[in-house]
Amino acid sequence: MSKGKIYLVGAGPGDAELITLKGYELIRRADVILHDHLIPMELLQLAGADAEIISVGKFASQHTMSQDQINALLIEKAADARIVVRLKGGDPFVFGRGGEEVEACAEAGIDFEVVPGVTSALAAPSYAGIPPTHRDFTPNIAIVTGHRKDKKEIEIPNAGTIVFLMGVANIQKIIDSLLKAGWPPQTKIAAVENGTRYNQRVITGTLENFVRTVQDANLGTPAIFIVGKVVGLHEKLNWYGRKPRVLVLGTHPEKYRHLGAIVHRPMVKCVGLEDYSNLDQVLKRLDTFDWLTFTSANGARFFFERLKRNGLDTRALSAMKVAAIGKTTARRLTAFGILADLIPDKESSAGLLEEFSVLEMRDKNVLLPQAEGASRELPEGLAALGAAVKEVPVYMTIEIEPADVDFEHIDKILFTSGSTARAFVKKFGQAPPHVKAYCLGLPTQAAARKYGIDAEIVPQQDNQEAREIE
Numbered sequence: 001m002s003k004g005k006i007y008l009v010g011a012g013p014g015d016a017e018l019i020t021l022k023g024y025e026l027i028r029r030a031d032v033i034l035h036d037h038l039i040p041m042e043l044l045q046l047a048g049a050d051a052e053i054i055s056v057g058k059f060a061s062q063h064t065m066s067q068d069q070i071n072a073l074l075i076e077k078a079a080d081a082r083i084v085v086r087l088k089g090g091d092p093f094v095f096g097r098g099g100e101e102v103e104a105c106a107e108a109g110i111d112f113e114v115v116p117g118v119t120s121a122l123a124a125p126s127y128a129g130i131p132p133t134h135r136d137f138t139p140n141i142a143i144v145t146g147h148r149k150d151k152k153e154i155e156i157p158n159a160g161t162i163v164f165l166m167g168v169a170n171i172q173k174i175i176d177s178l179l180k181a182g183w184p185p186q187t188k189i190a191a192v193e194n195g196t197r198y199n200q201r202v203i204t205g206t207l208e209n210f211v212r213t214v215q216d217a218n219l220g221t222p223a224i225f226i227v228g229k230v231v232g233l234h235e236k237l238n239w240y241g242r243k244p245r246v247l248v249l250g251t252h253p254e255k256y257r258h259l260g261a262i263v264h265r266p267m268v269k270c271v272g273l274e275d276y277s278n279l280d281q282v283l284k285r286l287d288t289f290d291w292l293t294f295t296s297a298n299g300a301r302f303f304f305e306r307l308k309r310n311g312l313d314t315r316a317l318s319a320m321k322v323a324a325i326g327k328t329t330a331r332r333l334t335a336f337g338i339l340a341d342l343i344p345d346k347e348s349s350a351g352l353l354e355e356f357s358v359l360e361m362r363d364k365n366v367l368l369p370q371a372e373g374a375s376r377e378l379p380e381g382l383a384a385l386g387a388a389v390k391e392v393p394v395y396m397t398i399e400i401e402p403a404d405v406d407f408e409h410i411d412k413i414l415f416t417s418g419s420t421a422r423a424f425v426k427k428f429g430q431a432p433p434h435v436k437a438y439c440l441g442l443p444t445q446a447a448a449r450k451y452g453i454d455a456e457i458v459p460q461q462d463n464q465e466a467r468e469i470e
Contacts, residue, residue, distance in 0.1 A: 003080065003081035004077070004078030004079060004080055004081055004082045004083070004084060004110065004111075005078065005082075005083060005084065005110075005111045005112065005113070006074055006078050006084045006085075006086060006102075006105050006110055006111070006112040006113075007026050007030075007083065007084070007085050007086065007112070007113050007114075007115055008086045008088065008092045008098050008101060008102055008112065008113070008114045008115065009022075009023045009026055009027070009085050009086065009087050009088065009092070009115040009117065010023065010088060010089075010090060010091040010092050010096075010115060010116050010117015010118065010119075011023065011035075011036075011039040011040060011043055011087050011088060011089055011090070011117055012040065012089075012090065012117050012118040012123070012196075013089070013090055013118055013119065013120035013123040013124060013195055013196045014038070014040055014089075014120070014123075014194060014195060014196040014197040015040065015123075015127075015196040015197065016040035016042040016043055018117075018118045018123060018196065019040070019043060019117070020115060020116070020117065020118075022115050023087075023115050023117065024046065026083070026085050026115065027043055027044075027046045027047055027085060027087065028046050028047070028048065029048075029083055030047060030048070030051050030083050030084065030085040031050075031051060031052065031082035031083050031084065032051065032052045032053075032054070032077045032082060032083070032084045032085070033047055033051055033052070033053045033054070033084075033085045033087055034054050034056050034070065034073065034074060034077070034084070034085070034086050034087065035053065035054070035055060035056065035057070035086075035087040035088075036056065036057045036087065036088050036089045037055065037057025037064075037089075038057070038089035038222055039087050039088070039089050041403060042264065043087070052077075054073070056069075056070045056073065067097060067100060067101075070101065071100070071101055071104035072104075074086060074101060074104065074105065074110075075104065075105065075108045075110055078105075078110045078111075086101060088117070089117075089120075090117055090118070090119045090120045090121075091116050091117040091118065091119040092114055092115075092116070092117065093114065093116070094119045094121060094143065094165075095145050095165050095166060098114065102114060119143075120165065120195050120196070120222070120224055121143045121163045121165055121224065122163075123195060123196050124192040124195025124196060124200075124224050124226075125163065125192065125195075125224075125226050125230075127192070127195055127196045127200060127240040128190060128192045128195070128200070128202045128226075128234055128238065128240070128241075129202075129233060129234050129235075129236070129237030129238035129239055129240070129241070130190060130192075130226055130230055130231055130233055130234050130237070131230055131233060131237070132161045132163065132226070132230060133160075133161065133230070134230050134233070137160060137161075137228065137229040137230050138159070138160020138161050138228060138229065138230065139160065140159045140160055140161070141159055141160070141161040141162070141163065142157040142158075142159035142161070142162045142163070143162075143163050143165065144156070144157065144162055144163070144164050144165070145164070145165055145166055145167075146164040146165060146166050146167020146168075146170045146171075146173075146174050146225070147166040147167065147169070147170060153177065154170070154173060154174055154177040155177075156177050156178055156180075156181035156183075160228055160229070160230075161226065161227065161228035161229075161230050162178075162226075162227045162228065163224055163225070163226050163227075164224060164225040164226075164227070165224055166222075167223075167224075167225055168219060168220070168221050168222075168223050171210070171211055171214060171219075171225070172211050174225065175189075175207050175210060175211060178207055178227060179207060183207060183227070184207070185206065185207050185208035186206050186207070186208065187206060187207045187227060187228070188204065188205075188206060188227070188228065188229060188231035188232050189204070189205060189206060189207055189210050189225060189226065189227045189231060190202055190203065190204045190205075190225070190226045190231045190234060191203045191204075191210075191214055191217075191219055191223050191224070191225050191226075192223060192224050192225075192226065193219055193220055193221075193222070193223040194220075194222065194223070195222070195223075195224060196240075198245045198261055198263040198409055198410075199406050199408075199409040200240065200241070201217075201219075202234060202238070202241065203217050203219060204231060204234055207227075240261065243260045243261040244259070244260035244261070244411040244412055245260060245261050245263055245409055245410050245411045245412070246259045246260040246261065246262055246263065246410075246411065246412045246413075246414055247263045247265060247405060247410045247412065247413045247414065247435075248262055248263065248264050248265070248414050248416070249265060249266065249267045249268070249402070249413070249414070249415060249416065249420040249423065249424055250266065250267075250268060250414075250415075250416030250417055250420045251266060251268075251270065251298070251416070252297070252328065255328060256414060259412070259414065259458070260411070260412065263405065263409075263410060265402040265403055265405050266400060266402060267399060267400060267402050267420055267423035267424060267427065268397040268398065268399055268400065268417070268419045268420055268423055269397065269398050269399075269400045270298045270302075270371070270395050270396075270397055271395060271396060271397075271398055272302060272305075272395055272396075273372065273393060273394070273395065273396060276306055278392055278393070279303075279306055279369070279392050279393070279394060280306070280310060282367065282390065282392050283306065283307060283310050283312060283316070286312075286316050286317060286319070286320065286367075287316075287319045288365060289319070289320050289365045289366065289367040289390070290319075290320060290321065290364040290365050290366065291320060291321050291322070291323060291364060291365070291366045291367065291387075292317060292320045292321070292322045292323070292366075292367045292369075293322075293323040293324075293325075293352070293366055293367070293368050293378075293382075294322070294323070294324050294325065294329050294333065294369065295325045295329070295349070295352075295368070295370050295374065295378060296325065296329055296370070296371070297328050297329045297331075297332035298371070298395055299329075299369050299370050299371065299394055299395065300324075300329055300332045300333055300336065300369075301332065302369070302394040302395040303369040303394050304336045306394065314336060314337045314338060317338070320367070321341040321342070322338055322339075322340050322341050322342075323340060323341065323342040323343070323352060323355075323356075324340040324342070324343050325344070325347060325348070325349070325351070325352055326343065326344070326347030326348075326351075327343065327347065328347075330343050342355055342356075348440075348441045349375065349377040349378040349381065349441065349443065350377070350381075350441070350442070352378060353377075353378065353381040353382070353385075356381075356382060356385060356387075357385060361382065361385040361386055361387040362385070362386030362387070363386060363387075363388065364386075364387045364388070365387070365388050365390065366382055366387045366388065366389045366390065367390050367392065368382075368389055368390065368391045368392065369392050369393075369394040370391065370392075370393065370394065371393065371394075371395055371396060371397055372393040372395070372396035372397075373393075373396070373419075374391075374393075375418070375443035375444075376443075377442070377443050379391050397417070397419045399419070399422075399423045399426070401427075402427065407428075407431070407432050407435060410432075410435050411434075411435065411436065412435065412436045412437070412438060413431055413435055413436070413437045413438065413455075414438050414439075414440070414458065415437065415438070415439045415440070415444055415448050415453070415455060416439075416440050416444065417440075417444055417447075418443065418444055418446075418447025418448070418450075420444075421439075421444065421447050421448040421450075421451050421453055421455075422447070422451055424451075424453075425451040425452065425453065430452060430453070431453070436456075437453055437454065437455035437456070438455055438456055438457070438458045439455045439456070439457055439458065440457075440458055441457065442457065445457055
């Protein structure tokens, strides 16, 4: 047996949050990741900095690598004592040729495990509001490939609901096979394009006219087809289609799920500074400060990393009280052994200032670790209360190239900082007229307006845990 090990991991159908917990952990631990084209690309951000990431994706009629080449590469990468993750869309054993890959591993004496994934055959109907089984319609379901090896005939099983995968190019052949098998021309059928992704489309019709319907709609790949009476429930149960699509350009997208279906396209990245001499000098006199105030989880992370590099730990903060701008930052502080003394109900600079205004702040020394070029609202507000504020940069934000985004499927944009507004205009110009723009707070709104963006503040009822400065 080789010392390395291969994990065949199902990445799910497209929504990155549908990855299994075991798959999530393996991606983070992997030394090598070989991935398909249709995996949620956000999952690759979980990989370690030293992980080798290789695309072996297959498009319709176009292969980056042949199956034999993929098998050989898997075996080659597992030759050393390394964790190799073969990341496949959906479930590895549902028309994913996973069986062939682990056969090759077994024949080569490579240790392997299979981690099931959520298959699009079940997830796409669910996100389209079409339950594949239902007591009032059908007790069974069949999953069929629409692309047979050696152009064999498509076999139609006896089931109340049939889901076809990989069949876009063969839709005429699929429908001909259904009609030949005795399915009535009026049978309901749906196509789900980009199932579970933000740009999901659901196209419905009947067997007698569906080829023309999908041609008129310019149906693309990937897509699945669902045939049966359950398709009639789509309009009633279309829960995902009713959610607004919200483009989030900053970090921590999980904080904004309450706003709708999140489309995370980070345009800025938090990185350390090249020169920490200013912070290092401040760390030598921490006992001179009364308050340590964090305006973001990122600020906390970079501050405590530098504290440790200076040979210090939380005991150096014993003379100070600690404030956190919100719950997310406070939770990050607990990871460093700190329980915040002050957390405002309003998770914003204004909320912090309201809390500080009822305290005696005159002549209090406040240390404010934050991003380079951060908003002036908090330090100026504290100075107005009579405090002596020491601002010290602990990190900076840099612009990064975002993944593609189709604005036709975007309803709202959320700007989480002035830097995201600047990066957006630089990359995309102004948003299309149908897209509503929002900002987390007044400083971000002011910055957005400088770049010609007419944005509203996120309504408070929609902003319970998402008002921190990034």
